[in-house]
Amino acid sequence: MAEAIGWIGAVLVIAAVGLSIAGAVGVLRFPDVYTRIHAASITDTGAASLMTLGLLLMAGFSPAAIKLCIVWVFIMLTSPAAAHALAGAAFGSGHRPVLADPRQPSEDEA
Amino acid sequence: MIYVPGLFIALIALWLALSGHGEAFMVGLAVVSVILSILLTMCLGLMGREASPYHRLVPMARYAVWLMGEIVKSNVAVLRTIIEPSARLRPRLAALDADGRSELATALFANSITLTPGTVTIEAARDGLLVHSLHDGADEQDEFAPMAARSLMAADGRG
Amino acid sequence: MLAGGVAGLLVAMGLMIVRLLRGPTAYDRVLAVNSFGTKTVLMIALMGFAVGRPDFLDVAIVYALINFISTIALMKVFRLRSLAEPLARLSISREAPDG
Amino acid sequence: MSLLLASPELELVFSALLLTLVAGLVVALLAARSVLTCILLMSAFSLTMALWLMTMDAPDVAFTEASVGAGVSTMILLGAALSSTDVIPSLRPGRLWFPAVACLAAFIGMALIVPDLPVFGDPGSPPSAYVGRLYLEQTPHDIGAPNVVTAVLASYRGFDTLGETTVIFAAGVGVLLLLGGQVRSPDAAPEDVSLRASAGSPVLSVAARLLIPIICLYAFYVLAHGEFGAGGGFQAGVILAAALILHALVFGVRETMKALPVGVVRACAALGVLGYAAVGFLAILNGGRFLDYDALLSPVFEAGLPSSHLAGGHHHWGQRIGILAIETGVMLAVASTMTAIFYAFTGRVSRSDAAGAS
DSSP: OHHHHHHHHHHHHHHHHHHHHHHHHHHHHSSSHHHHHHHHHHHHHHHHHHHHHHHHHHHOSSHHHHHHHHHHHHHHHHHHHHHHHHHHHHHHTTOOOOOSOTTSOOOOOO | OTHHHHHHHHHHHHHHHHHOOOSHHHHHHHHHHHHHHHHHHHHTTOOSTTTOGGGGHHHHHHHHHHHHHHHHHHHHHHHHHHHSOGGGOOOEEEEEEOTTOOHHHHHHHHHHHHHSTTEEEEEEOSSEEEEEESSOOSOHHHHHHHHHHHHHHHHHSOO | OHHHHHHHHHHHHHHHHHHHHHOSSHHHHHHHHHHHHHHHHHHHHHHHHHTTOHHHHHHHHHHHHHHHHHHHHHHHHHHHSOSSSOSSOOOSSOOOOOO | OTTTOSSHHHHHHHHHHHHHHHHHHHHHHHHOOBHHHHHHHHHHHHHHHHHHHHHTTOHHHHHHIIIIIIIIHHHHHHHHHHTSOSBOOOOOGGGSHHHHHHHHHHHHHHHHHGGGSOOTTOTTSHHHHTHHHHHHHHHHHHTOOSOHHHIIIIIITHHHHHHHHHHHHHHHHHHHHHTTSOOOOOOOOOOOHHHHHHHTOHHHHHHHHHHHHHHHHHHHHHHHTTTTSSOOHHHHHHHHHHHHHHHHHHHOHHHHHHHSOHHHHHHHHHHHHHHHHHHHHHHHHTTSOTTOGGGTSOHHHHHHSOOOOSGGGTOOHHHHHHHHHHHHHHHHHHHHHHHHHHHHHHHHHHHHHHHHHO
């Protein structure tokens, strides 16, 4: 049983790394800065969550586990705020997103 | 100044979780450090609802659990977009109402949007949000309604 | 397994550097550095956990915080060309306390 | 490193990948023609170097590299970049041959030395064999701090560290003198449209309000736990300065200067160094030598204290309190110096902006 949980943890860590790489590929492939922010920020928080969960499953409860959870909480707090700051700064300095529907007005308010 | 005890308890708990040293000397250091941190926070003029939202920890935690589910969906959605051809990418902007919310609730809502299915908050103000999303949805207000209600409930205690 | 994870994260970090160099906008570059930093945090967490040393995780916590602060600083410089101006205001009149 | 990866082959692959990343970053740095891109690359470079230090099992140094290299120095470089032009002028190729030859010669020289260096972690190598071994063996008995790095830096070589703290203080004074010394709190922010757009966003203000108390506490935590694990006064000071810089970034340096005036911050920098030295003199007054922490507490008093259950019960309260006191001095000096330098840059920049605008 314990071994099975350890294996699940290992799979989750690998999945986290895979997600990270996929996010990086997305950051390279996506057309504009806004879509790239999606790829980077969402896969970063996802990878952090999967990795935290995976490592917890592998090692169980310990002082290191508590610190790991704190790292995770900090990433979940700071990552969306940073992504928002970036998107807002890009928008505020006049970069307009590539939109699927060209008729949609790119709002100029704040 | 009802926020000071909340912040005190939260910071002490954080210290003990980080430290793992329970001897009297270290606990004394913890108390001194927490008091110094709180004094610095007050000196910088930050003490208040946002610095110490810990009295809302239980509703926030409940909200966080719900949000986790949404985040899983968001990763699946974004992954599919990365793997499949870029034809699936249909970015658009949406303006949302956020009237009558506290700063904390607006920030929680905006950050939740950033964390979930292919959406990033570009601008956040007290009266509304501007959201960039990767996919066309039906009606934006409806799409975000559950999150808006839940985050408002978690941060402000009303729905 | 852990070695593979560390190597994979390094590859992702390398891809971020490519985006940093290609730009094209300043915000793409800041995004790349921010994401690079988050991946570094994950990598230190992975390494620290692998060797069972909680103090490695202290370094990861510092990275997570520093990474946020430098992203804000970079964004601000690109956006406002200044480090001194405020991004948000300290409201003097506080809202009515609840609870 | 060998702790991390079971087989030497994997270790080699990992090292190769990390070195490739470092080399790629350096080439990119050389090729970049924009100052801001260079700053971004240097931030990434610092993170990579810190990772490298982690694999060499040196979390104390990695800690410093992370907080200084990726954090505060990015901030200070940004401050400097703001008062210059962004484009790096490219050199004419004719002027490159001398630096190129000099670099190549230095590289070949270093490459020739490498085979003579001891293998990483070799216990028989000169730095590990004599004084290093002595420190490792004597620390539990002499000082009792579980982290030998802290024992060496703060106690065995406390006098050196006092010198280093003075150097940081002197460097801060030098920067302030170079920048003109006089830093005024910048005038009220001009009400321009672009600014109002972002000023309304509560996301950053809430994040900053939530995080700043936590970062402050974390700084004190790093200070208090320097004797157990990675960290100490220097790192704690940098983290505290980072919290203040975050405050200045989000709420404007005016607000920060209102809460912590320039004069107070500068006085604290001096106070930190003085406090460090005062611990030394206190030891002299108690009949010991300069910075001899064992003399800080009278034996009668120390006997009354509960024995500490660290490192096999050998813990000395005098050492413990002395190390904590001087580390607090270092923290105060470093945090204040960093903040004063940040103030100097931002105060200066906004003045020149104001001059340019009028």
